[in-house]
Amino acid sequence: MATALRRPEMSAAEWEARQELAACYRVFDMLGWSEMIYNHITVKLPDEEGAFLINPFGLHFSEVTASNLVKIDIDGNKLDDNPHPVNLAGFVQHAVFHRNLPDAHCIMHTHTTAGMAVSSVEGGLRPTNFYACNFYGQIAYHDFEGVTVRSEEGERLVRNLGDKRVMFLKNHGILVMGRTLPEAFIKHWSLQRACEIQLATLSMGKPLEVPADVIAVHQRDLSKAQVPGGPGKADFAAMVRLVDKIDTSWRN
Template identity: 85%
Template sequence: MATAIRRNSQVGEAEWAARQELAACYRVFDMLGWSEMIYNHITVKVPGEEDAFLINPFGLHFSEVTASNLVKIDIDGNKLDDNPYPVNMAGFVQHSVFHRHLPDAHCIMHTHTTAGMAVSSVEGGLRPANFYACNFAGQIAYHDFEGVTVRSEEGERLIQSLGDKRVMLLKNHGILVMGKTLPEAFIKHWALQRACEIQIATASMGNMLEVSPAVVAVHQRDLYMAQASAKPGQADFDAMVRKVDRIDPNWRD
């Protein structure tokens, strides 16, 4: 395996903390079964450097990602460190356009989970027929499939499709979520994944019982009262990191 950068005077405290949080997230995704060989991406902006973000090294499985082997690139795709690993073009094209145009998109997550791809591939997408799906009613954008995302001209259409939403189902493709923090994006992805899994299970049993718009509105209004922390997703993410640490803590390196 190629060498990776190590923490040194050129990697400040804020960047190192972001690297560790992102590396932990990759391990959490793997633990939850959301890996897809060496593909898919989670990215975060580098604190204090609005035009720079961290992405997984292309060629490594999520279970191999560590704080030091994450690749630092700018929004034009240029490496900003001496990391020997390449970057997947599909990940760069999709994530860079959102990091470039959306100041609040600190963290972006894209996966090809079975449930996410299945629900994104049916007419109507996610329906408000279970607890978690009600979290997202009226808050999901959809983008038509245009093939593998390696062409920069698709970026403008991705931004148009997203609009003012921060959760999107890429039709025939999978899940895309973003958040002001990594834990916030994580809890969105987790809840959306659960909503998709439950919809698939429910659809196999017959007609789904959809929740009325009035009840959905009450549900979304009151969701904050079910949070364990004032910071969305923080307690949930921390709990998953503790589980990862019991399996293998080398993501911290």
């Protein structure tokens, strides 16, 4: 599929980041992870210190394109002439991680039914299925404080995250981050599957928890079942091919 021409005022690196992020919004929508005009996926711009891209507030995920993504700095200032506003809740939550975590290149936050449900029960995600075992010992939790629009909550978000890069916002939803967008995508996809299967399992009776020693072997061997190219790269590329069969307007 041909790539749309980038706007002349953008660097090649920015245009590539815009296209990858726009594709991701369309993938999320295709997978049923949209939430009206809310929720966010952000990526840092590799050639501009402190700058990142976020979805325009007011547009559905299915309307996001490479050109209409908003470029802002770490303090929330727009860095382009985009007419769309930025959701304060999205900025506060994402900017604090982009500011404090050098490896948080891409951050994803959703309100999926399964993700919100698991974030709203005591104990959160339990190691009762294949995908949940991927995350055992790797999930942080943050208590619900209301809609995330106050900057002082950022300190607690970073503190509660610690050295983890996956978090359940209690009573709220999923937060994942990655060194690349495809890495964050495969984390989100796997976590969403884990949550869906946990809900299905609990509907049938008492779940079987996987022993810790088996989980350790499972996590050790996961990399042997990955396609070369980096975590999530082949998975994300496959999803983009499916999106292109539906609509290629995200490329513009």
